Amino acid sequence: MKVGVVTFPGSLDDVDARRAVTIAGGEAVALWHGDHGLRDVDAVVLPGGFSYGDYLRCGAIARFAPVMTEVVEAAKSGMPVLGICNGFQILCESHLLPGALIRNDHRKFVCRDQPLRIESTSTAWTSRYDEGAVVTLVLKNGEGGYVADDATLDRLEGDGRVVARYLGGNPNGSLRDIAGISNERGNVVGLMPHPEHAAEGLCGPGTDGLPFFTSVLQALTAA
């Protein structure tokens, strides 16, 4: 199964994301922001970093990169898409996910091993977790505060679309401690913490992030 990872100018975590796909047993395919076409991949990861220098708003310019035309189209027709950190911001700017991410309420960049609870296992990216599983992933962001209006937040919670929530204190001011959400269909997931940095024992806080990648491979194999 081929999982594409898009590199934008300013992406930082594309290599780690490709590595995590490989460790999970998939074939990682590098995608370039300036190309049209997805090279026959079965799923796409939008990695973390500072695409286009975070100019204007995080993800605002990346959203209009040539490759995003195909990513948005594919996401709407059901292809699994995971946006991590800057990728989450891009998914919100693309309106594939509701809400937006704003500057951390405490105004500092945060970089830490962050405990989370996986609250939805019915997405393409989290099916291999046990519901309610407590995991530790790296969190590193300056603009990770998730915001949306109350009606949207209620709908997300009511529909079980809050994928992960921060535990042990809110690290960035995200409303209702939200760390990740999905679209209605569950194929598109946005997540502020970095599962790709927790995919092998040698570095990072463990391997708690690996199931994001094994989940999607399983979902694709089953499809």
Added chain:
Amino acid sequence: MARVVVDVMLKPEILDPQGKAVHGALSRLGFDGVVDVRQGKRFELELEGDVTEERLAEVRKAAETLLSNPVIEDYTVRVDQQ
């Protein structure tokens, strides 16, 4: 040539950490009596030819599509009389 100004501000209900930082700095510098600060963005678009209603509609579309994120921001468009 004509200049059209697009001002983008965070919606009132959205927290503005940058504005808060600026507010704190103002107080430290002795600029008293400032109750709150909100920080926004100003875009100056230089247009070819005259500003027509059609042109302004295009600018509004650009403001809505790229210059602002309607989920968290409001914008205003005005012609700058030079």
